[in-house]
Amino acid sequence: MRWWDIAPVLDLEHALFPDDAWSPGMFWSELAHARGPGATRHYTVAEDPVTGRIVGYAGLAALGDLADVQTIAVSRDAWGAGLGSELLTDLLKAATDFECATVLLEVRVDNARAQKLYERFGFEPIGFRRGYYQPGNIDALVMRLTLNEDLADTAPETGTE
Template sequence: MIYSIVPMTKKHIPEVAQIEQDTFPIPWSAEMFDNELRHDYTVYFVAENITDKSVLGYAGMWHIVNEGQIANIAVRDDARGQGIGTSLINRLIRTARQREMMGLTLEVSINNRNAQRLYTKLGFKPEGIRKGYYETGEDAIIMWVYLRCV
């Protein structure tokens, strides 16, 4: 699959919301993504199929003071396992470096081994637990990757 990582715009939202709905038990709505794009502290990218311009995945973070908080990432079911998740997180890390953030953090379900492997591969380390963080009642692992000393 040949794709490029580009900033998310309004035109991507219907497909992003569909992937979100197909992926998560309590999905964000199209309106929520639309709202995200209106804030200047948010950074969202999509992986866009070069051939037909369809959305293969998306990831976003919030730039809060000097750190990045990854808000969301998902790859379309039929496009997983091909490096797209890695490319999306790497793009967020590159943006974080350009903005001289000191690090990036995220929460991942204690049961989501695939995502944990992805983050570990990219240098994230577990730093704590949030009990019952998800609306499903699952605990979250807090992970961090540090990019520069402050």
């Protein structure tokens, strides 16, 4: 994802996350950390090969040996064709490149579709963050995937219950 992708990504963001869409500034800030030798972010977009339209996007933050899935989304008209899986595969490769041992993510407790995708990749539920999604006061399920057993600190994250 580059800065010129932000406008079409925001269109998808508002369609898919109407209650808590990221602002343009959040994407700009993330992309500012996605390039160069000290990069801590990896952001990618999926384009329709025929039209060039952006149909999905995803981002990951690396913090030491921990990676966090910041966002993942696919245009509703492209769901169920494997794009979400491709984007997640790309993020996990990036986590490996960042030499992260563990990948964490938060997902709404009522988002069964996304949870199923994560489970297929081996993510396991490790706790909840109460009222994480506002407005609506929706809880987040925290999920974890261990990429490198030898390096991973498998103690549950603090801040979860």
